[in-house]
Amino acid sequence: MDLSLIQGTISGLKVAGDIAKGLLELKTLSEVQGKVIELQSAILSAQGNALSANADQSAMVEEIRALKEEIARVKAWDTQKQRYKLVQPWSAGVAYALIESMSNSEPPHLICTNCYEIGRKSILNPVEDSQKWVHYACPVCKAQIPTGYRGGVTPQYAAD
Template identity: 30%
Template sequence: MLAEITAALGAIKTGSDIAREMAAAHSLDETRGKAPELYGAMAEIQHRLAAMQLAYAALLEERDGLAREVEEIRQARMERERYVLHQLPQGGLVYRFKASRESGAVPHDLCVHCYEGGVKSILQPNGSHLVCPTCKTKLRSKGSAAVASRRGGVCVWTL
């Protein structure tokens, strides 16, 4: 962008110099002789300004994309903060949802392996085990299967 600004200022300076020469001309023929140069300088100025507008539009688009990306990362971080690492009675680790009254969400556990990979995979009960539907990890659980029976689904986070 700085290069476009510098080029535009150079073209404006050239046009200004030509206009001063035309104003200082002593005859109509001198003025007419400088007119094509002035038109050329004006065309160059327009060209440089159009290039600056394109560069500015590209910068705005990039800024908006980065703002969207920052917002997505912020949202994902907030979502991840809703879970805490928890050890099951049999020793397995899960990410447990931090239940709060205002959230209204059903208590559930997430697979540690998938969670660390950016995938929100809710563990499902299968007898005395909790099974990840995504990576098929099995965790031995004693008292957690009843809570897990109210869970369902797989959701992918974009990080």
């Protein structure tokens, strides 16, 4: 938050107070009207500074909320990624496999190395090409790992 906005608000209110006190000493209507205009100007300036400070505060509150969400997401991913181990299930590529002792009764599966590196869990899906060769594909980044096999190929848990 810009401290000059707060100082400007306080200063504007002090000026408005001084002008209001000065109104009591005026004798003619034209002097009073001139001071009223001056008072209104000081009040509007203070109000503008207060609104700007409020907008800055709202922006900071939103930024703090977004940062807290990001911290929570990173902490959750740190916990999640400990459940996987880098393996080479077939000679043509690597993936992260679920560690059996950390499976929490989830079935064995592989997750994409590209997505893992950017903090995202994306389960690789088996896909057969037109010649029945099986490869595992990431639905998010489209990375593929050929298995070198035709027909059903089942992922295994990673050893502890």
